Amino acid sequence: MARRAATRSSKSPAARHVTQIELELNGRVTRASVPDHWTLLEFLRKSAGLTGAKEGCNAGECGACTVLLDGVAVYACCVLAAETSGRRVMTIEGLGTPERLDPLQEAFLVDDALQCGFCIPGQILAAKALLDAEPSPDRECVRRALSGNLCRCGCYVKIATAVLRAAAIRREPER
Amino acid sequence: MSDDCAEKTVETELEIEGRKVKVRAQVERQLPPWGKTTLVGKSMRRVDGPDKVTGAARYTHDVQLSGMLYGKVLRSPHARARVAELGLSAAAKLPGVLAVLGPGDVRGVRLGGQKVLSAEASYAGEEIAALAATDEETAEEALSLIRVRWEPLPPVLEPEDAMAPGAPALQPGGNVLGGGFGPQTPGKPEVYERGDAPAALAAAEVELARVYETPAAQHTCLETHGAVAAWDGDGLTVWESTQGVFFVRAALCEALGLPASRVRVLCPFMGGGFGSKNSADRHTLLAALLARRSGRPVRMVLSRREDFEAGAYRPASRQQMAIGLTRRGRIVALTSRAVNPVGAALEGHYFGSCVGPVHDFYACANVRTENYAILTSSPPPSAFRAPGHVQGAFALEQLVDEAADELGLDPVRLRLANLSANDPDSGQPFASNGLASCLRLGAKAIGWDSRKPPRAKAGRFRSGLGVAIATWGAGGGPPAVAQVVLHEDGSVVVLTGACDLGTGTRTVMTQIAAEELGVAVSTVLVANADTRTTPYCLPSFGSLTVASTGPAVRLAAAEVKRQLLDAASPILEAPASSLLVMRGKVRHAVTGKSVAVASIAASLPARMIVGTSQRGPNPDGLVLASFSAQFAQVEVDCRFGTVRVKRFVSAHDCGRVLNPATWSSQIQGGVLQGIGYALLEQRTRDPGTGRQLNAGLLDYKIPTAPDSPPEIEVIDAAPPYPANNIGAKGSGEPPIIPVAAAIANAVANATGRRLRTAPITPARLLAALSAEP
Incomplete structure (x- = not known):
């Protein structure tokens, strides 16, 4: 026990290894030095000041930290920050702003597809990954695609409706 | 407090999570209910929605x-x-x-x-x-x-062990406590009696006795x-x-x-x-x-x-129930002996009383319940959405269905025949009661008439319909204080201490204030849940936020309007009584002469108008309750023992629906949590060490999107509700109460087998299917 503790103590914060990363974060080239063991979620929340991705479990079980990595929906708690160098990361903050909402965000508001809102950034980004890959999903497809994003307030019916609405908006020719 | 003020306070009753408490209330100016409304009752978008969909909303974690x-x-x-x-x-x-x-x-x-x-x-x-x-x-x-x-x-993990002679005392008073809440006599159960249930049961033409068990479920x-x-x-x-x-x-x-x-x-x-x-x-x-x-x-x-x-949970329960009926289906006796393991609970912990439904749901003259809370080596439980009623409804609403089967009566008709015109417990009338409408409208929506008996079904996939009901004290009451501030530019701030849990509190209070003041919702900001800047109210629990804080917000807005019209009177050279506020302008009712709200506020010496009001008392002699009837259509896979909820209808009387969008979200959410409780969720612990085995979201499984029915139909079956100035009762908890029972009843209708233990897991269902009927 004592020996294990001593070994661990040698990894005091100052002595921990850090890695320089350079990634495209919400459309901007971002450089940072991050501890090797930090997840992408820790980097986003503690260092990049982006708290839209939530920590619901830190174990890849709830989906509240879902972000897009090179356009693919990933759990940010299951990706090391160091792995993201040279890649594109989009968080909810990069999707739209209250003044200029993405069709998905707009649809979630129209259909009231949210309650407490804690899971919503993850739900929206998981839905974006789906619609980018499959522009015309049916309801069952949406439900399956979002099955990795828990919502304890129980908004699943309206979330699926909102995603289908957003898909229709995105298919409109002027877009 | 001056004598003048003391004279204006009265004692009133408030029901919180199934507990009735007496509180003092200041008698406020009475406002007549709204007639036609322009903002209240509309599906307005959530005012904090943009913050939530863009990640701008800052939670405590952030x-x-x-x-x-x-x-x-x-x-x-x-x-x-x-x-x-x-x-x-x-x-x-x-x-x-x-x-x-x-x-x-x-x-x-x-x-x-x-x-x-x-x-x-x-x-x-x-x-x-x-x-x-x-x-x-x-x-x-x-x-x-x-x-x-x-x-x-050595830990004491099961209630039987805790109650056994010679068990180590986990608290000085012993391991047996009474009931679900409040100060209790150690060693004694909480007993409720009306009429003579044992005698009525013995004399009943039909008697059924059954045991139901529910799990510890976590928030x-x-x-x-x-x-x-x-x-x-x-x-x-x-x-x-x-x-x-x-x-x-x-x-x-x-x-x-x-x-x-x-x-x-x-x-x-x-x-x-x-x-x-x-x-x-x-x-x-x-x-x-x-x-x-x-x-x-x-x-x-x-x-x-x-x-x-280490977190809270809904305590497990074991409920020994009996029901006595006439052959024609009138319930004449109900009894329940309930045992709830409550871990290291102490006085002050509240987790609800699972015998409440037996007291409240049906007109039955003879009722006896005996409720035990048993200390074990486990964390203390807490309130969890309709504490007590969810586990109690799982038992009672199956028992009523079993009685209907026994008598060959339709479960909806049996329920309709046993609804009570007055509150069965106190005998006092309800302020409003739409339970029968909930049953009728819900039955129509689910297609109840097409329901077939289990013997008509065969094959691997079998479909069934089930029903269950709920009543829940949700009238709200004091204390709840609200302040409305009209600023010099005509913008409005509503201050309330109420937290918005995602139920839409901020949005609904915006609608109430804008409706009463006659201004656009875009000019109103609700600032809430900050003890330094916002006035007092109770927590957002007990389905009471809208019915407590809503009337206070309306009164405060009305006070601002009164001052506004007084200030406008000399400007428009007309008595205040002839003026009204519409679309941001004070207008003369006849001549149409008008002046902008903003310019009145700016002309005032104070440059602002402040209205502060508090929730008045509830009416004496009336019982304030919300009602619900819910219907499930399930498909049972008899090979794998799985249950899919294919359709769900949730009919409610919670008075005036202030915002159908946020309201139906809350109802659907309650249904989803009920589906989890019925089919998926249970805390499991190592029987040797008492440590939780499923302390993670993969193993403690809450519903995911595919576990949800594709649609959950929400029906408003409310008659007018006169007991407060906004006409609304609470709706947070009723939607979860009957869900698990409705699903269990649907499973029984599909398979002919009764699952009396929740959750209805594949293992339990397969065991029931392989047993003799």
């Missing part, structure tokens, strides 16, 4: 303060143990650790009468020591340096419990993921000996509560104490595992 430390807790790995020796010095010496606390450091601190750190663990997960460090990794490492010499004691808020505490001199600011900032403040003031004026508690956004976040918890106190010791802000957020292991 609070970042300069110099903030990360707090962590050492918890007992043993379900029952004494700490013989606690060595904190190695942890304290680790660079980056700025404060360490053991039980000896917090001897005088009490939270609801309990220690915040204990040298005697009464459950696995109980808080033993706490520390704060500059980063999470250092805090974790410091925890591993704490040396504990444990003296484990599983997506935002785990957490607080961030910061001191400024002798003043304390706490961000807490809570349902009630004033209860958190009161607990902090009591524990720390601080005046209310020096403690500020805020909760701008919170990620789910469901009854588990009604007040401060030990983590709150520990954050404040570590922050005081270190001189730095401290963030204390529970990990998902901690949230499960």
Whole structure:
């Protein structure tokens, strides 16, 4: 026990290894030095000041930290920050702003597809990954695609409706 | 308080989570109910929706303060143990650790009468020591340096063991307590009696006795419990993921000996509560104490595992029920003997009474219930969305269905025939009661007439329909104070202490204020849940927020309007009584001459109008309850024992629906949690050690999107409700109450087999299917 503790103590914060990363974060080239063991979620929340991705479990079980990595929906708690160098990361903050909402965000508001809102950034980004890959999903497809994003307030019916609405908006020719 | 003021207060009754309490209320000006409304009753978008869909909403988890430390807790790995020796010095010496606390450091601190750190663990997960460090990794490492010499004691895990002669006493008064809440006589159950149930049961033409069991179910808020505490001199600011900032403040003031004026508690956004976040918890106190010791802000957020292991839950129950009926289906007797294992609960813990439905649901002259709360070596439970009623309805609403089967009567008709015109408990009339409409409209929507008996079904996939009902005291009441401020430019701020749990409180209060004032919703901002700036109210629990705070907001807005019209009167050269406010203008009712609200406010010496009002008393002699009838259509896969909820209809009487969009979201959410309770959720523990085996979201399974029915139809079956000035009752809890029973009844209709233990897992269902019917 004592020996294990001593070994661990040698990894005091100052002595921990850090890695320089350079990634495209919400459309901007971002450089940072991050501890090797930090997840992408820790980097986003503690260092990049982006708290839209939530920590619901830190174990890849709830989906509240879902972000897009090179356009693919990933759990940010299951990706090391160091792995993201040279890649594109989009968080909810990069999707739209209250003044200029993405069709998905707009649809979630129209259909009231949210309650407490804690899971919503993850739900929206998981839905974006789906619609980018499959522009015309049916309801069952949406439900399956979002099955990795828990919502304890129980908004699943309206979330699926909102995603289908957003898909229709995105298919409109002027877009 | 002056005599004048005292004369204007009266005693009134308020029902919170199934408990009726007497409170004083100030008699306020009466407002007639709204006639035609333009904003209230419309599906207005959530005012905080844009913040939530863009990630701009800041939850307690997201609070970042300069110099903030990360707090962590050492918890007992043993379900029952004494700490013989606690060595904190190695942890304290680790660079980056700025404060360490053991039980000896917090001897005088009490939270609801309990220690915040204990040298005697009464459950696995109980808080033993706490520390704060500059980063999470250092805090974790410091925890591993704490040396504990444990003296484990044999845990008492099951209620039968706790009640057995010679069982170790977990509390000085013994392990048996009465009932679900309130001060109780040790050793005695809580007994309720009306009429003579044993005699009526013995004399009944038909009698059924059945036993039902429900699991310990956990709230599983997506935002785990957490607080961030910061001191400024002798003043304390706490961000807490809570349902009630004033209860958190009161607990902090009591524990720390601080005046209310020096403690500020805020909760701008919170990620789910469901009854588990009604007040401060030990983590709150520990954050404040570590922050005081270190001189730095401290963030204390529970990990998902901690949230499960040490967190709250709906207690399990074992309910021995009996029902007596006439052959024609009139219920003449109901009895229940309920046993609820409640872990390390003490007085002050509230977890609801599972016998409530037996008292409340049906017109039955002879009722007897006996309710035991049994202490075990497990964490204390808490309120969880309709505490008590969910487990009680699972039992009663199946029992009623079993009686219908026995008598060959239709379950909907049997229920309709036994509904009570008056509150069955008190005999007093309901202020409004739409339960029969809920049953009729719901039955029509689900296609009840097409329901077939189980014998008509065969094959692997079998479909069934089920029904169950709920009543729930949801009339709200005082205390709830609201303030409405009209600023010089015509913009309006509504101040309320109410937390918005995601139910739409902010949005609905915006609608109420804008409706009453006659201004656009875009000019109204609701600022809420900040003990420094917003007025008092109870937590958002007991389905009471809308019915408590709503009428206060309307009164405060009406007071602002009164002052506004008085100020407009000389400008428009007309008496105030001839003026009204429409679309941001004060207008003469006949001539149409008008002046903008903004220019009136700007012309005032004070440059603002402030209206403060409080919730008045509830009407005497009327019982205030919301009602629900729910219908499930399931498909049972008889090969794999799985149940799919294919359709669900949820019909409600909760008075006037103020915002159909946010309301139906809340109803659907309650249904989803009920589906989880019926089919998926149960805390499981190692029978030897008492440690939780499924303290994670993969193993404690809450519903996912595919577990939801594709649609959940929500029906408003409310008659007019006259008992408060907005015409609304509460709707937070009724939607979960009957869901599990409706599903179990549908499974029985599909298969001919009764599943009397929740959740209805494939193992249980396959066992039932393979047994003789």
